Amino acid sequence: MRRxxxxxxxxxxxxxxxxxSWVLAQAKPAVPIKGxxxxxxxxxxxxxxxxxxxxxxLTNGKMTAKVIxxxxxxxxxxxxxxxxxxxxxxxxFDTLEGYxxxxxxxxxxxxxxxxxxxxxxxxxxxxxxxxxxxNGPNSLHGGLKGxxxxxxxxxxxxxxxxAAVKLSYVSKDGEEGYPGNLTVSVTxxxxxxxxxxxxxxxxxxxxxxxxxTNHSYFNLAGGGSILGHELMLDSELYTxxxxxxxxxxxxxxxxxxxxxxxxSTPIGARLGELKGEPKGYDHNFVLRGAPGVxxxxxxxxxxxxxxVLEMFTTEPAVQLYTANFLDGKLKGKxxxxxxxxxxxxxxxxxxPDSVHHDQFPSTILRPGSTYTQTTIYKFxxx
Ligand code: BGC
Numbered sequence: 016m017r018r019x020x021x022x023x024x025x026x027x028x029x030x031x032x033x034x035x036s037w038v039l040a041q042a043k044p045a046v047p048i049k050g051x052x053x054x055x056x057x058x059x060x061x062x063x064x065x066x067x068x069x070x071x072x073l074t075n076g077k078m079t080a081k082v083i084x085x086x087x088x089x090x091x092x093x094x095x096x097x098x099x100x101x102x103x104x105x106x107x108f109d110t111l112e113g114y115x116x117x118x119x120x121x122x123x124x125x126x127x128x129x130x131x132x133x134x135x136x137x138x139x140x141x142x143x144x145x146x147x148x149x150n151g152p153n154s155l156h157g158g159l160k161g162x163x164x165x166x167x168x169x170x171x172x173x174x175x176x177x178a179a180v181k182l183s184y185v186s187k188d189g190e191e192g193y194p195g196n197l198t199v200s201v202t203x204x205x206x207x208x209x210x211x212x213x214x215x216x217x218x219x220x221x222x223x224x225x226x227x228t229n230h231s232y233f234n235l236a237g238g239g240s241i242l243g244h245e246l247m248l249d250s251e252l253y254t255x256x257x258x259x260x261x262x263x264x265x266x267x268x269x270x271x272x273x274x275x276x277x278x279s280t281p282i283g284a285r286l287g288e289l290k291g292e293p294k295g296y297d298h299n300f301v302l303r304g305a306p307g308v309x310x311x312x313x314x315x316x317x318x319x320x321x322x323v324l325e326m327f328t329t330e331p332a333v334q335l336y337t338a339n340f341l342d343g344k345l346k347g348k349x350x351x352x353x354x355x356x357x358x359x360x361x362x363x364x365x366x367p368d369s370v371h372h373d374q375f376p377s378t379i380l381r382p383g384s385t386y387t388q389t390t391i392y393k394f395x396x397x
Contacts, residue, residue, distance in 0.1 A: 053178040053205075054171055059083050060111035066166045068111055073178035073205040078394060080205050085114055086163040087124035087182040087201050089231050091348075092211065097321025097396040102237035104322065104394075106338075106358050109348050119340060120230035121347075123163035124201050125156040127186055127193050128378065129228040130299070130334060130367035133261045137370040139194065139222055139379065146192035151259055156230070158191035162199065163230070172202060177212070179204035188221065195221030195382075201229075210393040217386035224378040225386045226365045228330075232338055232358030233392075235317035235324060238351065241337065241359045242283025247314045248276035248335070250300035254366050254375075258291070264372050266301060274298055279314070282337060282359060293355060295339030299332050299367055306331035306376050309389055313361050321396040328363035328390040331376045336360040363390040 052074075059070040068085045079101075081091035092105045107121045108114055114121070135146040135154035147158030156163065167182035179202055186197040197219045204212040215227045234241050253274050254262040269275040273285035274296075286294050304310035312333050313326040326333070338358045345353045366375040380386045 054173045054180075056169075056171075059085070062111075062166060063115065068166060069169060071169060071171075071180040071203075073173075073180060073203060075177060075205050075207050075209065078205055078209045078211070080203060080211055082180055082182070082203050083111070083114075084167045084169050084182060085111060086122075086165070087167045087184070088114065088163070089122035089203065089211070089229065092231070094209075094322060094394045095396060096237075102320065102322075103348065104233055104235055104237060104324075106232035106234065106347055106353060113347070118345060119338075120156060120163050121232055123156075123230045124167075124182075124227065125230050125362075126162040126199065126225065126227040127157050127191065127197060128154070128224050128226045128370075129156055129230075129362065129364050130226065131155050131259075131261055132224075133259075133368050133371055135192070137224070139224070139370070142194070144192055144194060153259060153261065154191075160191060162186070162227075167201075177204045177206040177210075193223050195219040195223040197223060197225065197380075199227070201227070208393065209395060210391045213388075213390045213392075215386070215388040217380060218382075218384075219380050220382050222379055222381045224370050225380045226369070226378045227386070227388055228334075228362040228364045229390065230360055230362055231392075232360055233315070233324060234358045235315060235322040236320050238357075240283070240354070240356050241317075242281065242286065242356050243317070243319075244282050244359065245279045245316045245318070246276050246282050246335075246359070247279040248300050248333070249303045249311045249313065250333070251277060251303065252301040254299045254301065254332075256298075256367075260297060260367070262299070262366060262368050262372065262375075264374065269300070274300070276300075276313075276335075279316070283356070293339040295337040295356060296335045296359075297337070297339060299334050299364070301332050301366070302328070302330070309391070312363065312390075315359070315361075316397075323395045323397060325393045325395075326361050326363075326391065327393070329388055330363040330365065330390065332364055332366050334360065334362040334364055334367070336362065361392075363388065 135148035
């Protein structure tokens with residue numbers, strides 16, 4: 016009888032496959048993971064120009080991130096729920112073709128300047144610059160071919176702080192209209208504390224605006240709408256915008272508005288009170304605390320899965336975007352058709368259109384200085 020039970024358990028394990036072994040892995044006492052097991056490189060296809068793209072898998076044994084060299088995109092993020100069941104908490108595609116066909120920055124590293132620059136032009140040190148325009152009259156997330164559409168070089172920089180990949184890219188003087196050769200790096204680390212840590216650096220040989228962020232579309236339930244997720248933002252202020260989402264230049268209080276997330280509130284609770292169409296959040300929130308210092312930015316909870324996301328950043332602000340422009344036409348991972356409000360983005364950033372507003376924290380990087388940015392997305396389940 017005992018032997019029969021043993022065979023039944025073995026057969027069950029083989030049939031249930033990877034899910035069961037993952038659950039078992041959760042149940043096992045922590046075993047140190049060897050270097051080669053927590054970092055893996057795989058071929059992820061070729062761009063239309065024939066450039067090879069790789070995918071890097073980073074894991075701490077509980078949480079796993081997959082990052083591709085095209086767009087320095089976070090393609091997959093597997094996080095356990097409260098019962099230890101793993102689930103992918105970011106939107107994206109199964110293949111490179113999905114990304115090449117065009118998408119609204121799923122998981123991408125956006126730059127040289129994330130968010131909008133009004134009319135796609137600015138003046139710096141007395142020189143006028145004209146940028147590639149890709150969002151009505153404005154430039155959005157770096158222009159027509161931003162950092163989300165180039166192939167980055169990758170390097171294994173795993174160490175005692177976790178499994179890590181460093182992606183580098185040199186953006187040429189004049190690329191998308193921006194001045195200066197800009198050398199950029201973004202390092203993704205999966206730490207033993209269940210954090211996805213993203214560190215950026217950039218240096219230039221001519222003064223240029225720089226604003227880098229990660230544009231992941233999170234869904235802590237692994238699917239469906241995020242309007243029931245509860246959000247707390249460490250922000251009492253936001254930058255009001257015009258109809259094209261360009262800041263008016265002011266900084267207003269969130270108090271008494273549907274933008275007040277100082278207390279944890281379901282994301283969808285006050286959607287109807289928001290102005291503009293399609294309905295949803297697409298706002299820049301000014302964070303408490305000093306820019307340049309790592310500080311709490313947001314906490315999001317999904318009561319169904321128990322997953323909790325805590326965000327920390329050195330940036331002065333965060334764009335909350337609730338995937339308002341997803342229109343039920345894009346087919347993502349596993350053939351799932353992405354619907355409006357199927358995800359939320361928390362994009363750490365300098366204020367949009369800072370080049371036109373001297374009262375906003377400056378986005379100008381000058382030769383001899385190094386741009387740095389750190390953002391942490393930390394996961395737990397309760
Ligand atoms: C912007 C949205 C835009 C989205 C996808 C967000 O950062 O604020 O307006 O639609 O990115 O491009």
